Amino acid sequence: DAKTTQPPSMDCAEGRAANLPCNHSTISGNEYVYWYRQIHSQGPQYIIHGLKNNETNEMASLIITEDRKSSTLILPHATLRDTAVYYCIVNSGGSNYKLTFGKGTLLTVNP
């Protein structure tokens, strides 16, 4: 699986957009970008995934660069409940039977 690089921490003001970057320069053609988050003391939660097109769901938007070497997760209106560790994971689209988590980005949303 391709490696990902994320900043260890970020801050965001409540109500503003949170933009979380991820570098995955060694991503291969059949690999997807997945985002999960882990709120303190809870299990990880799936947010969104994409291959090459931008994606949006009720939780977030995912912007993938044209060369697919980086992506940005956007929380359009961050709330205090969005404070969590956010993991960017690259995985093939097939049955892998595992997710490999890195260190992630601790996003702190401030009032």
Add this chain to the structure above:
Amino acid sequence: DTAVSQTPKYLVTQMGNDKSIKCEQNLGHDTMYWYKQDSKKFLKIMFSYNNKELIINETVPNRFSPKSPDKAHLNLHINSLELGDSAVYFCASSREGGSVAGGGYTFGSGTRLTVV
């Protein structure tokens, strides 16, 4: 209804004891997993089961023995507990081994194991 439920939520036990953690999912998923999150917060895969068959054993000591009586359950039994086993253990499930067609993983809320 909780999608992936683990019991117990907290477990404190002495070194050398044997303990079990249970996991059940009601999502109709065919693949289940155990993950370990240590004190440094790294999440690592331990085991993957698909339709009750072991698919991945990520070099876990054989003191750890998972058992899947059916597709909806994956229990974790740990023998001769050691201090280093203290961690949070997460159960998860997915369809089709986590393929993109199967959707994302769903995790349980974790079992905090403390060995004293």
